[in-house]
Amino acid sequence: MGAQRVRDGFARLYGAEPEGVWSAPGRVNLIGEHTDYNDGFVMPFALPHTTVAAVSRRTDGVLRLHSANTAGAADTAGAADTAGAAGGAVELRLDALVPESDRNWTAYPAGVFWALREAGHPVTGADIHLASTVPTGAGLSSSAALEVVVALALNDLYELGLQRWQLARLCQRAENVYVGAPTGIMDQTAAACCTEGHALFLDTRDLSQRQIPFDLAAEGMRLLVVDTRVTHAHSDGEYGKRRAGCEKGAALLGVDALRDVPYDGLDAALARLGDEEEVRRLVRHVVTEDHRVERAVSLLESGDTRAIGPVLTEGHASLRDDFRISGPELDLVVDTALEAGALGARMTGGGFGGSAIVLAEASDAEAITKAVEAAFAAAGFTAPRTFEAVPAAGARRLV
């Protein structure tokens, strides 16, 4: 998304040049799913798809928001132009922001203001014009991109001096409390902290992180993202139910979070859960998934990149059978890709639709893409959208 176009859009809309232009990316998660709200490990990387924001400060307690995307810039997008403010922008008063009162995409940027003000930061308003190339509802974190781009812009303009991880925490709070979606910290940290050419190995307990070089092209491989076009929404109940089930498991086992159940103590922990069948499945997924992230990191760091394929595929089976958040389209991508020679494949993101990732030899990527398209057509599913993902930059100021 070109900075100049967004800058021009801002100028047309608000009648002045913006003070600056910022961008934040969507993400795919390589491995480590539904571990982040269990204080566990994740390994996302940033996509080249970004949300770009042109922003100027205001001093009158007013927030004006406009998105160039008619389909919106976030998962619940689409109703940006309803509030009837000048130029089609939505106009909100900062002192009237109330958690869980907004079901539109505007809740994400408004939530960032709300969280900053709640934390005592002196933000007094802004004019914002946004444009996004992050697919919405595809499990690629369009919401986090939207939150983080706004938070970074405000951090710069208001000279708040917050570090990236602090911005991520504030954005998570915006999403949890203001938007009302009980998500973890992965997506916001990915948008804020990822770097080009790397996957981000993140410990979600203390947000310590390591940038893991991830250059598949140099090794003759590709990572495909297959958007199933089945949209998902995290404010829906299923995500929250899984989270509550994990918290119940931790409580029954007497630990702060499932992260504290060691992999080699898993069988004993499962035995202690007795006939809590559903909780046992959730616990097994989280504990084995944390272990898979650690395995993937050590394989990548020892240069054995191809060997992460089966780890990804195991992760999918665990999400499908234990966590039970896959679906027919996601399973079809994974099964078809593996039959067509993929090194590994799994669903990525929150589940119930969204996207799958496929690790493949570069020479097989096209045949795999075609095989998945053919399988979707044969099953009568909407045609999927496939693109190659190369680790891109995290949030930054463009102008």
Ligand code: GLA
């Ligand atoms: C969504 C949430 C994240 C994380 C993933 C699952 O993307 O926003 O916090 O829980 O689902 O790994």
